Amino acid sequence: MSDNTGIEWTDTTWNPVRGCTKISPGCKNCYAKTFAERWRGVKGHPYEHGFDLRLVPDKLFEPLSWARSRMIFVNSMSDLFHEDIPDAYIATVFRVMHVANWHTFQVLTKRPERLSMLANTELRDLTDSPNIWLGVSVENRRYGLPRITHLQRTPAAIRFLSIEPLLEDIGILDLDGIDWVIVGGESGQRARPMAPEWVRSVRDQCVRSGVSFFFKQWGGRNKKKAGRMLDEKQHDEFPKTRIVTSPPRSERMRRLASLSDEPAKFGSHHSTNNR
Template sequence: MEIFQMGWSPWIGCVKSSPGCLRCRAPKQIKRNTFDFETPLRWREKKRIQVCPWSDFYLEQADEWRAEAWQIIRLTPWHVYYITTKFPERIPSCLPPDWGEGWPHVRLGVSIEMHSFEWRAWRLLDIPASLRYLWTQPLLSYLELRDVLATGEIGWVMCGGEHGPRYRPMRMEWALDLRDQCLGTGVPFFFRGQSAVVEGHQPWLVEPDGRRTIWLEVP
């Protein structure tokens, strides 16, 4: 089972800003996606929605469209929205005026691909949200997130390797170590798959003794 059921792209296109972006296939040109902008209004059944899978919700280049996107989200409280970013420093200035302690149906997450970007998790903790999560894919190094997880302010962690013909391999011990940090702090851990040419066919962890552990804990 996947975390998200649908992707919603009110805009597409992005700027490569971080090592995790290296193989990203988001287009370079950033533009409003008129075709998809109001799609969540048409989904009458509850969906778990990944926001901006081909961009970043907080891009400066999208400032002029964001209020309208928030309005779509505001009008569809039966969905659950997941907004993942590599720019948590931009979140406070991009939130809607009535955000308060966080809208109940909106989850905020940060993407952390390697040790040097763990600071993004701390920035996320400064922002009120009904639930916060960490998205560690493509995982490119060991992460040390114990202190962040021990705050009890992170709802879940997702981990996975890179995909595509020139993927950078994820070492299984990085994922196992992160899984153990989550177990030790009581944070749900979701393993999305090993690095591979094709996405999504190995949703298991290989334990040091060779056993495979299936981790499909959906938040």
């Protein structure tokens, strides 16, 4: 868990999977890969295998131990719908989210085809749980815009777009069925620039469509200095959230027991063969 996460639109992160592979321009300067590869070969470190894709069953039940309600970014260091993650493992993650209903889970993917397919079949009774938000990354027109269409075909209580890094003017957005839009520029030494007019275009479309708009950052080499003010205003809108009281520890343990056989299906740590 990371209650001190620097991600402005969430409270904490939860990573029952670690590692990923690049599939589109938004992945070029992946912060997660840069971080993970620093620790490759360091025995005992969570990222001793760098950014190789790994299931982490030991992390599956973490949210059930957190009494205080949180917004939780799922797999900040991976993509839950990566092609090498077994369907059964994804289903277990969703069952945990469904049972831990005092939290709000934010699931973000660049692989919406698989998300939509599973959401309309094996996960159909889970994906539209009110505490599970489903989103896609949108970095440009070619790769990002088609993901919106897949998301719109996905049953979900809340659908959101993470338009970060915004790499070009993405034109007219189809915001039908979309509840929340996050926009941000790329950060780091190799950050690609983001023009203010691209951000304003997205913001204005959200205003016209009644969609909540969150401006995360301008980015650049020094993102703290660049800040996150847009036209002298900080945009921190969220979709309307539900408030669920955290159950007592006895109830949380009862729910945990109902899922107790899940990790045994996958072993304590499991490496896939994607590399």
